[in-house]
Amino acid sequence: MGCSSCSTASGGQPRGCRNNGTCGSDGCNKLTVFDWLSNMSLPAGQQVFDAVEVRFKNSRKEIFRNKEGLTLSIGDVVATQAKSGHDIGMVTLTGELVRIQMKKQKLNADAELPKIYRKATQRDIDKWQKCRxxxxxxxxxxxxxxxxxxxxxxxxxxxxxxxxxxxxxxxxxxxxxxxxxxxxxxxxxxxxxxxxxxxxxxxEAQRLGGIGSCGRELCCSTWLTDFRSVSTAAARYQQLALNPQKLAGQCGKLKCCLNYELDTYLDALKDFPPTDSKLLTEKGLAFCQKTDIFKGVLWFSYREDPTAWHALTKAQVQEILQLNEKKTKVQSLEEYARENIREDDLVFENAVGQDSLTRFDRPRGNRRKKKRRRNNSQKKRSKNA
CATH class of the missing domain: 3.30.300.20 (K homology (KH) domain)
Structure with missing residues (x-):
């Protein structure tokens, strides 16, 4: 979908929904800011802030000065100053919220800004659409x-x-x-x-847009404005498999959403022992293989038997580490292990009542032969009776 200021426009009408920009997905209003001050009147004697935010193709936005005192509202198409000639854009924000946007961009409210010439005429819009x-x-x-x-x-x-x-x-x-x-x-x-x-x-992904693996529109093309660096450490902290095909987004880089919950995971890991912890036991040295942040469980295995994992709670691991600091070895991990949460002991039951997924793989018998045999046996029983 797209409107007259989006790259997917067709004659100024949105594709797909045909609701002319009023669809619920808001795909036609990319990176739109809700003006929550629009219904509020200014105090007596205060002038309306004369800066206006204008959006051009895709996500490009610039702030202009309304020196002519034009009555502008969100959605108006205006002709703005350019380095040479003029440009056509759509007003996305007016009033005091523009002052806040300028503060975010570290611009002074009295800074020298390009100006808005006029509201776009039909001739301006026709020429603009022809170029587009x-x-x-x-x-x-x-x-x-x-x-x-x-x-x-x-x-x-x-x-x-x-x-x-x-x-x-x-x-x-x-x-x-x-x-x-x-x-x-x-x-x-x-x-x-x-x-x-x-x-x-x-x-590039922000300008072109698309649908992510989550089934939603790309964050960078809808609401995300700043691109922070994403490293593989974010995936490691969240216990994600380092699979480039699953961690990469439309742009070929690591997905921006890997940073969304990273702070929560880092806070949760503060109470956990380090992943490189080593436990000294009479049976041998044990290394950490896996951490489950949600259950508060760590899996350890002996150096001599790395395939056998033993599940310990973080409190049990900290207890063993405290004993090791006193140069005391525990007997074995089996004494501390919780057998009910071992992965190899987990049994998954069909709680929903669905049929087996392999039911179509079984060979189907000949129903007609079975039905014929059943009928013949019933006839013989009736004759004998």
């Missing part, structure tokens, strides 16, 4: 030019300026790319000013 409809074809031709020149880069998105005089090409690349000849060829072919802007793989 050319973006896919131009992106395809630009990719072909890059392939002919042998450049190791991927042009992922194209964004036209509102007046159609300039186009920004977003690309990803592993190393530095000399695209001077590419700019010359594209400027000659398209007849516009060209700007190349390199973005990361996470920013």
């Amino acid at each position: 409809n050319q973006e896919e074809e131009i992106k395809k031709r630009a990719r072909e030019m890059a392939i002919i020149l042998g450049l190791e880069m991927k042009i992922s998105d194209v964004e036209f300026q509102g007046d159609g005089s300039k186009a920004t090409f977003y690309y990803t690349a592993e190393d530095r790319v000399d695209f001077r000849q590419l700019i010359k060829d594209m400027a000659k072919a398209f007849g516009i000013r060209i700007e190349m802007r390199q973005i990361g793989y996470r920013q």
Whole structure:
């Protein structure tokens, strides 16, 4: 889905739901901020804050100064100042919440900002839509030019300026790319000013959007605005298997959601013994193999028998470590182990009452023969009777 300011628009109408931007999934209003001050009146004598937040294609947002004192509300299409010419965007936030957004971006409220010229006329919108409809074809031709020149880069998105005089090409690349000849060829072919802007793989996924493995829209394309570094240590702390196919997102990097619950796991692990703890017993030296944060259980195995795991609670492990500090060895882990939580003793029952998943693998007998035999036996019994 998408609206007139999204890359998936088709004539300004959302695809799929056809609710014209009023769908419940809010996919047409990507990175929208709810204006909870909209119904509140300002104190007597206070002027409305003259800065306005405007959103352009995808997630690009900028703040402009409303020097003309225009009456603007969320959803209005406006013509804004650009480096050369003008651009067309949609108002996403007005009033005091813009001051808060500027504070988050470390901008002074009195800072020099580009200004809003006017509300967009129908002529501005028609020209803007015409340029937007050319973006896919131009992106395809630009990719072909890059392939002919042998450049190791991927042009992922194209964004036209509102007046159609300039186009920004977003690309990803592993190393530095000399695209001077590419700019010359594209400027000659398209007849516009060209700007190349390199973005990361996470920013590329943010601009393109998509559905994640969880079944929901990507966080980076809906609400996530800052990209924090994600390391494999986050997966280790959460006891996740280091499988790149499951831990990687649409961008090919580690999923941003690995950081969501990381602080909770770190707080829970503070009460646990270190994972590299070693237990001294009369039977031998034991190493930690696995930790279950939710049950508060750690699995240990002897060096001589690493396949046999023994489940101990964190209190039992701390007790054994305290005895080891006093140079006292316990008899064995079996004395402390809780047999009822050992993984090899767990028995899973069918609580829902479903049939076996392998019921279709069994060979099916001939029902007709069985039915015929049953009928013949009943006939013989009736005759004998």
